[in-house]
Amino acid sequence: MALPSRPPRSILKRRSSISTAAQGLFDAAAVMGLAYYLIRLHVGALNADYMVLLLLLLGGMAVAYDQFGLYRSNSNRTRKAINLFKAWTLVFAFLLLVGFATKQTDVYSRLMVGKLYVLGFFAQIVLHMGFRELQVRFMRRAVEPDNVLIVGTGRLARYLQNKISNNPWLGQRVMGCLALPQGEPRLRDDAMNRMQEPSDFGSLQESSVIGPFEEMLEIIDQYDIDTVYFAIPLDASDLIEGMYFNLLDKHVAVHWVPDIYSMLLVNHSVREIAGLPVLTLSETPLTGTRRLFKACEDFLLSALILLAVSPLLLIIAVAIKLDSPGPVFFKQARNGWSGKTFSIWKFRSMYVHTTDGGVVKQASRNDPRVTRVGSILRRTSLDELPQLINVLRGEMSLVGPRPHAVQHDMEYSQRINSYFARHNIKPGITGLAQVRGLRGETTDIEQMQQRVEADIEYINNWSLWLDFTVLLRTLGALTGRNAY
Incomplete structure (x- = not known):
């Protein structure tokens, strides 16, 4: 039988459209009602500044809640509460970022915003749990x-x-x-x-x-x-x-x-093309608006961090020049998103040396090639800071799989099945593998296998919330037994 030239309708459906729409309206009404009450309580009247805040809040909820599938999934109560907390927190992180970027944070009452964050979350929890209970009772008794x-x-x-x-x-x-x-x-x-x-x-x-x-x-x-x-x-x-x-x-x-x-699935999904069902087995998660969100996150945060640490960068550069002869920065070819090669930036932490027969050797504990300043930089991961330049140039991300030397990529791809699947997203300065302690020299193939598993787990579960949690965990993982 020949395929129809024009399928009569979309093959993908969203079930329970009435109930999900009602839940979304209840959430929006509850949040807006609570916000209006808190504004009247702490500010006195709803003015133009707070109208902008409420509009941004609604827009952020629409995007974040859709990303976490709050109205599409049939997850249990605990998972529902966790996803709601993540989405709600992400919305306020977005508001805070916009406030800092526009220098408007002083315009708003911190007490009012703090109360809205806490009370708004619990109000929505009550609504979601109550709505779920009504659904269960209705299904049991009426259907x-x-x-x-x-x-x-x-x-x-x-x-x-x-x-x-x-x-x-x-x-x-x-x-x-x-x-x-x-x-x-x-x-x-x-x-x-x-x-x-x-x-x-x-x-x-x-x-x-x-x-x-x-x-x-x-x-x-x-x-x-x-x-x-x-x-x-x-x-x-x-x-x-x-x-x-x-x-x-x-x-x-x-x-x-x-x-x-x-x-081996990498960001798998179900979609349609011109009405035909498509089961995606492997794809980058950075498509459409998700790619835009990731790019905005990287550009804004890396610019702010680079501005904040610029005095430290200058001090490190002077220390490197005084400690040993050679350039301040070290550049090396790495494979990035979709296997495209770029030059990664680092502070030089080793004496200038030539590779043995062109073979790149990983740094090891007590490596004699590491300088005095370099040993401090490597233990504190400060040698990675220049990669903020790679992020601003769009070659890297703040969070993603760590890029390996091209030679190491070729070696490990021969020994680890689907190793290059980790290139389905931009490489990062930090990543899920790094905050789990999977860093430093890899002495056996099992260690690299664990890194690859963590990288693919990150790709399959990517979200702005995951990036946010990895960045927070990175602060506690900058030093450790595998940092050298």
Whole structure:
């Protein structure tokens, strides 16, 4: 059958549009009402300055809440509260940044803004929890749950079963699972599974197998099934094609949950192109507005930091010149975003020397090549400060995978599967691996593997909030046993 030249409608849907819209309106109304009360209490009247503040607050909420999927996900209460806290905090960090950039922070009452941050968060928590409770009670009393059949017995099928069973507001009840004809392929090695499977695959109960795949039609009639989920590996997808037209005659809803977690996934997603479904397995997270937000974050923060530490940079430069002959800065070719090569800037921390046969040797503990000033710079990570120039030039980011020497990239790519996947985002001055202590000389391949895992975890979970937390943790990780 030929593909239609123009699909009749979008293939992607957002469910529960009325309830999510209502929740968003309640949040906005609560925050605006609370803000108006606090302004009247502490300021006296709503003036033009505070009108701008409220408009920026609403705009920030719209963007941040969408980024964290607060109105799209069916996460549990704890996860919902954590995501709400992150999004709400990010909104106020944005307001603070705008205030500093425009030199308007003195215009606003700090007490009023502080109360709005604290009380606004708790007000929204109460609204979200209350709204969720109303949804659950409504689904239990007013709507008969659909009977669900899951095709598959692997970890993805069990994960889906647990999610449906633990989320009563979905209005579904799992009757059981069907075993595939010839079993399901095993996932890849344990290290890869830790990187790619959903974080709560963890301890799953065994699937409730109620029959074999060959008896699906009879089981649908026996259990009065309303919805069928195919949670099967990609190489078993022909089972869907063979059964789908028979299922159409059974008047059941059919969903496919492809098991893509056996592959190395980098910022995976589902989208559409001209109405056609597209399952993205590997892509940079910096697309569209996300790329703009990341660029603004890098430019504004790096400019402010560079301005603040400029006297320190001058002192370090003089110390390097007095300590040993040679240039102040050290430049070296590194691979950046999408594998593009750039010159990284550092303060020179070693005596000027030539490489042995062109081979770049990593710095090690008590390395004789390191100067007296250089040893201090390396222990405190101050030698990395000139990379702020790389950030301003758009070659690096404040947060991202640390760029390695080109030679080391080539060596490790031969020994670590999908090593270059870490180049799906801009390299950073600091990163998730660094704040976890995965820095310094790598004496065995397992240490570099851990770095790569942390880098891909960062790419898969990138957000402005994650950058913010990494930057805060970096302050405590500037020195340590692996800094030399």
